[in-house]
Amino acid sequence: MSDREEPFIRRPRQGPPQQGPPQQGSPQQGPPRHGRRPQQNPQQPYRPYPPQQGRSAGPPPPMTRRGAPPGQPGYQSPRAWSQSDAPETRTGRPPQQAPRQSPPPPIVAYNRPRPPEPPRDRPPRPADRFASPPPSRTRRRRRIPILRTVLILLLVMVLGTVGLFVYFDTKLNRVDALSNYEGRVAGTPGTNWLLVGSDSRADLSAEERAALATGDSEGSRTDTIMLVHFGSGGKPMIISIPRDLFVDVPGNGAHKINAAFSIGGPELLVQTIETNTGVHIDHYAEIGFGGFDKLVDAVGGIEMCLDAPINDPLAGIDLQAGCQTLNGKEALGFVRTRAFANADLDRVVNQRKFMAALMQKATSFSTILNPFRFWPLVSGTVGSLTVDNGDHIWHLARLAWALRSDPVTVTTPNGGSVFTDDGDSLAWGDNTTAFFAAIADGKEVPPELIQTGG
Template identity: 65%
Template sequence: MLFYFDGKLHRVDALTSYSGRIGDTPGTNWLIVGTDSRAGLSDQQKKNLATGDADGARTDTIMMAHLPPSGKPMLISIPRDMYVPIPGMGSHKINSAFNNGGPQLLVQTVEEFTGVHIDHYAEIGFGGFDNLVDAVGGVEMCLDQPLRDPKAGLDLKAGCQELNGAQALGLVRTRAFPNADLERVVNQRKFLSALMAKATSPSVLLNPFRLFPFVSGAVDAVTVDSGDHLWSLAWLAFKLRSDPITTTAPADGDQYTDDGDSLIPGETTKRFFDYIARGKAVPADLLTSDAGAVS
């Protein structure tokens, strides 16, 4: 059964070779990408999930999961507005790499920007995300404030509550905060960690009526590199299930560029990723404190 589902995984050649590619760095590193692809959604589902009808796929969610040789795993958000050199394009916001060159250009951009070798790739779109959450029976999240965002189809009260798939999709999409994307990425990290904890809990693993729909949902919702497998995703889930260090890659300020308001990397950014590239613990002064709407 495992090999059957593994054979149905969507795959893409994300980790291609290129001249001067960063060699192996300590630990294991995943690039996790969230896109707004509507592939697989019916017109009614698009309406129910408030996704709109845009064609193609763009990414506003870029995370690096760093599993060091020792110590706690890290889940690192790379803000979409980080202004970085993109091979063949000059400097732009980092999400331009995926939008113009797909996963291959995004992986190359991240590797050259951070100095960190990417070992695995996972991409998830709107299509199937809600089913993934519903398959595990929902995910409990505790909100510090009520959230209402008609553009994301979101209307949640403050306090602890179990989110279904549509509500979870709204939570990870909404930018209705004073700091917009910088708060959204915090909520995304917290939700991903909570989803991994639920998916690897006995209530799912020991219940075939939840386990098999979840695995099937993962197969439908997730695209991985051609060298990755279902057991690679399972290993990642177990690593991220128990309180990983979560943070946003630091910038050294913001600036208005040809791409609009942008985050400018600098010496702080370089120091942060240098620790990751050497497999060393990142000092506390380089980690961001959690904000967002999720406790």
């Protein structure tokens, strides 16, 4: 630094402090503020401060406040803060070393938004490789129409199925078979179905009669009478009532039981069975030749196991011994034939076996889940059955479901063969009364009364 360049140092005020009011333009004097060292009297001799360890020699700089306006106590120019080695001033005082000042801390704007971080090109962590990415909004939008479409399709399928069941229910042939009469038997435990097989050929054409070997007999007679009982606590039962059982026909005297159907139709047959057995009939179903073969073909045939070969030209069948699948024509001949040693008594055994096998096949999942089998089955059932006015297709479905689990097949016990005005007949015995009394009371039938053979 040259001699001409004199550092800018505040010069001390000369003379004693004024006692009067402050003059205009001079700074106002007052008591020292808090935390500020009073100014040293310039008239007093200079007394240096003793040096201290860790500090430079010389007195500490006066306490000043940066930013004070010029002319106020504590003002110090910025240049004085940067002067460390200044020469002596004209006042004779040694130059004071400027204190070391640290730079002011940077101003941080906390409200300023943080700039986005650049994408980091690094492989994902091992845990992230197996984690599925979060579903995007577009993917969720796509799922909603798919779910809505599936729900609509399910609703259409349910409504369509219900609509088809209602349609087929209206197509059932109905007859007034369970009409009330004076002194009718009251309700009994469980559910009782009366199934009747008729030999009516009214629904068959001449070609169909020749193909099925049904003959040309006119009229309607019953060849098969079965009572199905379930819901009283035990196993379901399929009970064959022999058509030659000699009973009292209400209003017509004693006859074979199938004569009631020929005389008064389904209504008189139901009344005859109820008055003689004491069992209340809840539902009635009649199946004829027409549609029976289609019903069997709809489920893909019925497998039957024969102990001996059957050859009956009158029934139109020639079956070998062993297990085999019978089609509609063969099944119709199998349930009609009486080419056995015990004739009708052996035939009812085959009819019960075939009935149980048909119900099991009709309620199998391979039939229910296959629309090409299920709906032809329903159509064949509707075309071949005649039910009471109060029966519906869901009652038939419940009947089939009850018989799918290995039912007990039994023939009505009787008092033996007798000769009557109607020819050879089967007498009504005490075992017959005890058998039907157990069913009417909802009790288990005694084992000695169960006859599985003819």
